[in-house]
Amino acid sequence: MTTDLRVLTPDDWDRWYKAFEHAFGGVTETAQERALWRDLTEFGRSLGVWDEDECVATAGAFRFGLTVPGGARVDAAGITMVSVAPTYRRRGLLSAMMRRQLDDVRAWGEPLAILTASEPPIYGRFGYGAATQELAAEIDTARVRIAPPRRAVDADGVPRGGTGEGGAGAGRIRLRQVGATDPAVRAACEEIYAAVVPERPGMIARTPGWERLPVVNGERERDGMSPVQCVLVERDGEVAGFTLYRVKPEWDRSGPKGTVELRELYARDAEAYGELWRFLFGIDLTSTVRARNRPVDDPFQHLVSDVRRCGLQVRDALYVRLVEVGAALEARTYRTPVDVVLEVEDAFCPWNEGRWRLTGDAKGAACVRTADQADLALSVRELAAAYLGGVSLTSLAGAGRVTELRPGALAEASTAFSSDVAPWLPHGF
Missing domain, CATH: 3.30.1050.10 (SCP2 sterol-binding domain)
Structure with missing residues (x-):
């Protein structure tokens, strides 16, 4: 077998990405998804293995800033789109790409490499360790209640505002439904996201283009879900937090039993955070809130009336490799x-x-x-x-x-x- 491992060029992207899709089951992504990933691809940091004109293996490396304990942002290579064609397995192609990648990452002066593993056993032999976990929840909102957030107070103990009822007015919190893809809305949400990135190890700073990721509607993921929706929580006209979510309407002979799928929820303080969770619990015609990826110490677990009915599950998430x-x-x-x-x-x-x-x-x-x-x-x-x-x-x-x-x-x-x-x-x- 004669194969050629080389850096990806824009002209080869379509064949390269098609090979990646094929290795992960052959389901073609939507035009919106493909356009996003092409725009995000860093060609000089992506590799392909070719057998003549056929791409048979792929790997990429995004340039990220990763928050570490202490709040510093450290350069990290986000290893991505790693695949080997089913007919080319057991030939050393993955090892060759891992070798080239880590040598490149070291040459780029990035002390860390990070990835999410489709199969956990694969990457341990290359020095990656499971460093974070994610919490999934499926909350029965017909039987679980969420406590109202405590009103914030100033240094003198005077309530700052926040009616808990979404009322408008000076010093009060209000919830506002907005267009999830509106550029001004995305900018406001990204400002909130950027503010919380230094507060938690494992978070990655989003560079331009990545703000599109949370609102992309992939057909494979939707499964009857609505497009992504956005609600802002505002205080004194300023955005204090936001949530992105989708709704899947469902009915049976007893009535509505829809599901709210939480995609993102970030807030500047506990009051705004609690108001967003209260909103999700109260969406009409739904009886379940499903979250696929939350921190294992997410505070909502201390606001719910019955944590046993929240269907909590924990699994591995981010894998880290110390390159230097x-x-x-x-x-x-x-x-x-x-x-x-x-x-x-x-x-x-x-x-x-x-x-x-x-x-x-x-x-x-x-x-x-x-x-x-x-x-x-x-x-x-x-x-x-x-x-x-x-x-x-x-x-x-x-x-x-x-x-x-x-x-x-x-x-x-x-x-x-x-x-x-x-x-x-x-x-x-």
Whole structure:
């Protein structure tokens, strides 16, 4: 077999993307979806494997800024559209693309690579660790109530406003239905999104073009759903939060039993956040709110009257790869002071192998090569899993994935690596 691994060009995109679609079941996306992904494709960072004129494998890498513990935005390659044609499996094409990608990411000076895995077993051998989880919910709103948000107060304890009834007026909260695709509305929503990105590890800054993703209506996903709708929560004429959602009308002999599918919900404060959830629970002719991807510590769980009837499920989400161990560990801060020597195993990126001394606290960190005796031994995969603070080193040690070589080092490092809020990837790529 003679194949050619090369950088993607605009002229080859249609055949490249068709090969990707074919590898994922052969369902052709809508013209709207294809146009979005073509516009977002970064050609110089995308690869294709060709057998003469046939594209038989694909991979891409978006340029992202990823929030890490401490709030810094770190350059990360968002690995995407990875596929191998069914007739070309077991020939080393995936390994060849992973090798080329990680070499490129290192050359680009990006200390992290991130991805979402269609099948979790695939990427561990390339050093990716499952670093975040996502929460899914299917809430029976016919039987579950949501508490009204507490009214915010100023520094003197005087209520700031917020009637809880959507009333208009100075200092009051009101809800407003708007066009989800309207450019001015999208700009207001993106401003809210950008404001919350630094607050949670795992979130990615959306560059121009990505604001279209939440409102694309793919036929494969709709399944009888309405187009994406948008409601803003406003206070004193300023946007304080928004939600994007779709509705699937359904009826049986007993009456309406529609479903609200939540796509996005962001707010500047708890009051606006609670009002948006109350709105979703109260949409006419519906009895279910379904959310596919929320943070595992999402506060709505503390507002509902019966969490058992919320159908909660947790699954893996973002996978992280430390391309440059030293730079990656220096880029984040640490919850408590830490001074630990890590013995890192990394066969796929051998430049990371060896001992690294990590010193840091909530203000900053340094990570340098050292010949000192190791305190903890682990592979780069476990280090990546713990990197965003959502997976504890202690838990990994309990699974035999981390070895404590100095008594006390595990507890010290595990606490330091932890995050105050659960890391979360808000959407795929």
